[in-house]
Amino acid sequence: MEIREGLTFDDVLLEPGPSDVMPAEVDVSTRLTRDIRLNIPLLSSAMDTVTESRLAIAMAQAGGLGVIHRNMTVDEQADQVRAVKRYESGMVVNPVTVFPDTSLGEVREIVARKKITGFPVVDRETGRLVGMLTNRDMRFERDPEVRAASLMTTGELVTVREGAGREAAQNLLRTRKIERVIVVDEDYRAVGLITMKDIEKAQAFPHAAKDEQGRLRVGAASTVGDAGYERAMMLAEAGADVVVIDTAHGHSSSVAAVVERIKRESNRIQIIAGNVATYDATRALIDAGSDAVKVGIGPGSICTTRIVAGVGVPQLTAVMDSA
Incomplete structure (x- = not known):
């Protein structure tokens, strides 16, 4: 030995x-x-x-x-x-989405499980963006059976086309004083999400x-x-x-x-x-x-x-x- x-x-x-x-x-x-x-x-x-x-x-x-x-x-x-x-992230790829007929109870289960507070609302058949549902929309609603279609923001949704740079999204966030921008493809389907919170985190940890x-x-x-x-x-x-x-x-x-x-x-x-x-x-x-x-x-x-x-x-x- x-x-x-x-x-x-x-x-x-x-x-x-x-x-x-x-x-x-x-x-x-x-x-x-x-x-x-x-x-x-x-x-x-x-x-x-x-x-x-x-x-x-x-x-x-x-x-x-x-x-x-x-x-x-x-x-x-x-x-x-x-x-x-x-x-x-620079962009949340394939973000969690909900449908117009998704109940508030189901949405709140997703919020609790995934710690997400903003959801693009997409058409169940085509996948096209039809609205945005955020914590602000849901905060004072008590009925768990109410549908996302009744709560979501459907007005002028702020979007950028797929492939747009972070600076373009950042400018939109600042000028429109909003928290998130939805990234859409040529068929207006939600393929990503860019949020102000993510941009701030990226700036706070430059060596991540x-x-x-x-x-x-x-x-x-x-x-x-x-x-x-x-x-x-x-x-x-x-x-x-x-x-x-x-x-x-x-x-x-x-x-x-x-x-x-x-x-x-x-x-x-x-x-x-x-x-x-x-x-x-x-x-x-x-x-x-x-x-x-x-x-x-x-x-x-x-x-x-x-x-x-x-x-x-x-x-x-x-x-x-x-x-």
Whole structure:
């Protein structure tokens, strides 16, 4: 048996050297995968006591990424992902809409579930925009059976055509003193929503990690087997920027198999797989198609894997070997 030295981060220090860089000049942005850039190199863990939509939003606003845990139903986890993607964006793509015959009770259920207060009202048959229903329209109405058609604003709806820049929408919001602008296509169907609140949030967090559509980035955890594959596909459909195949022991055939299966279905889905602690395990997950590899077995301050199972590699050595 060859017993080699293993180092954790507490075992070493960085030796200082000459520098002409000031702290304010430092760029700490990094690539999580080839397609995803973060402005700070920090992710929050996919633990049920750590990351749900609230923390994922805060992480993305700071420039990092939160990974929504999987200790919930697939639908609940997908809703958490959607909550992050809808929180702040250049444009809410495919906004939640209601029909003229939707009851106020149904609308209020959507408000409670999705935390949305403004809805384009569209024709049930054609999808064309016919009105706008906001919290102001609903505030003093008590009858849950009253229909959206009776409450919605139908006058001169403020819209912009699909493809219009943010500045055009921002000018409309300011000059018309309104909260939201509806984005419509050439057939007058509501395809997006731009709100003053989102613009203000974007200005408050200039270093936020965002996707190509201006929405906050978010990750979500899945697992192996058919259930893990189906969860991963639903999370990707909900808008997750990256799916994390999150297991205690990532150097297993089941982890490699689900990565390969997801990548065969869509190479667009970004995959992080783990957890691993060796060169061979990292190589296996890269060969399976993983876009990033999660390194670390038992390095957390409250993790007992190394103590209970007697398994793991000191984290600095694990990172060096994996790299």
